[in-house]
Amino acid sequence: MVMMMPNVSVLNVNLYGETIGTLTNVGGDRTLFAFTDAYINDTNRPTLGLSFKDEFGTLTTDFRNYQTRVMPFFSNLLPEGHLRKYLAERAAVNPEREFYLLWALGNDLPGAITITPADGEMWPVDIDEDRIRRNDDHHENALRFSLAGVQLKFSAITDAAGGLTIPATGAGGSWIVKLPSREYDGVPENEFSMMKLAAMMGMNVPAIDLVSLDAIKNVPAGIEQLGKDAFVIERFDRLPGGGRVHIEDFAQIFGVYAERKYKQASMRNIAQVIAAEGSTEDLVEFVRRLTFSMIIGNGDMHLKNWSLIYPDRRHVSLAPAYDFVSTIPYLPEDGTGLNISRSKAFTDFNVDELSHFAVKAAIPKKMVLDTARDTIAAFQETWANEAANLPMSRDVRTAIEGHMTTVPIMDELG
Structure with missing residues (x-):
């Protein structure tokens, strides 16, 4: 029997526990986001995301609707790939229908966002509520495993x-x-x-x-x-007492769906945002992590593996580091995932490419090159003293040591 979906369903978008907007299924599997008037009129409102500001820093309030999917900012709160299918099955939700997946997983999303059904709303009729009730552990598993990402x-x-x-x-x-x-x-x-x-x-x-x-x-x-x-x-988006700290990744910032995380923007674009919105210390830390990732052969440096955090709820800092993995042992022909400036090849990471990165991002070239030089020196010392004591396999260690010799900046600034 074909189940009919309700014409309109509404989900509350909550930030730090306060409703600041709604996601509305307006029929035909189309979804529309809107801020509440209270949030729009609050001059001290917490920041939901940089993508909701225009070039003058004014809050954007006019959004188009989206078919089947939700807008990229909210889509990026959801898991990807096999994990999404796994969670959707556990929650009895179609994995392509993101409005309902957010409904099912909305209590444990990254950052300070929760998504909850509006007052009086029941589960949509094509979600098998009886099945959830019969085996409540399925639903609880969906909630407990709702963090965005591909790896389980x-x-x-x-x-x-x-x-x-x-x-x-x-x-x-x-x-x-x-x-x-x-x-x-x-x-x-x-x-x-x-x-x-x-x-x-x-x-x-x-x-x-x-x-x-x-x-x-x-x-x-x-x-x-x-x-x-x-x-x-x-988790750096959670406080010891259970409170939440808001974060957003760069796929959210650039308004890119997760499947485009390797194809939109570049490292210099990320640097431009950090330079405009963050501090000099954030920029130095970004260059330090970028250089480190090139040295170890981390080819998974996509837009979702860089995030900003809102310590005071309004202004950003570069979030703590995560997902540093040397991919070279598994994918020897790998690149960086995103262009540094003109190239994503590890073998093109040299002083010229880094200088081009700095100039195009409009950040101080001397600061960038000095930070890269200091990072290389720190890496060489730490690797020499500690690599043998770390639990990586011999194959991984050997692959990284071989990779280092192919990264030009190691000789140029080392």
Whole structure:
């Protein structure tokens, strides 16, 4: 039997627990976002996102509707790929119908946003509410596993015994648990090692750990066949008391759907935004992370792996680092994911490319080159003293050491 969808359904978009807008299904699977009058008229309103400001810094309030999908800002709050399909199945929601997926997953989204049904709204009739009621664990799993990303990640909390567990109710644990990859060996050990190196070099890295799968409860059956450890990282969008800190990634900032995260914008475009909206310290940190990623051969530097954070709810800083992985051991022909300025090839990362990056981004060239030089020196010292002590495999270490010799700036500034 064909189920009929309601003509109009409304979801509240909440920021720090206050409703600031609505997502409305206006029929024909079209969705429209609108701010509330109270938010528009609030001169001290918290910032939802940079994409909602025009070139003069004025709040944008006129939006078009979107078919099947929601606008990119909200779409990027949702998981991608296999994880999206997995969560959608658990919540009995069609993965392509993003309005309803937000409805199902809206209590544990990245940052300070929650999305909840408006007063009096019931679940849409084509979502099998009886099935959810019969097996409530399906729905809870959807809520607890709702963080955006491709690799299987879980929102987790530390339990009283010091291990990690997936929260039964799903409302925002303080850690992200990243399980072994089905495609590539040793990814948790790789990521832990790269993140640890970055922290040793002075970059802003959240608390991290590498934990045995035996210490994590409720992981999917059979996952231990892929590896023995998981990488865990503290959520920087959550506070110890359960409060939320707002963040947005650069796919949201540039209004790009997740599947375009490698194809729109460049590193210099990101730098331009940071220079305009952040501080000099943010810009230095960005160049430091960029240089580090080139040295280790991190080819996964797409728009969703750079984020801004709102510590005071209104103004941005560069969010702490995440997703540092050396991809070279798995994809030897990899590039950076995004152009630095003109090229995305590691072998083109030289003083000339970095100078072009600085000039086109309208940021001080001397600061950029000095930061790159200092980063190279810090990396060489830290690698020499610590690489052998980190849990990355010998193959990963060998691949990185071979890769370093192909990155021209290592000789030019090293």
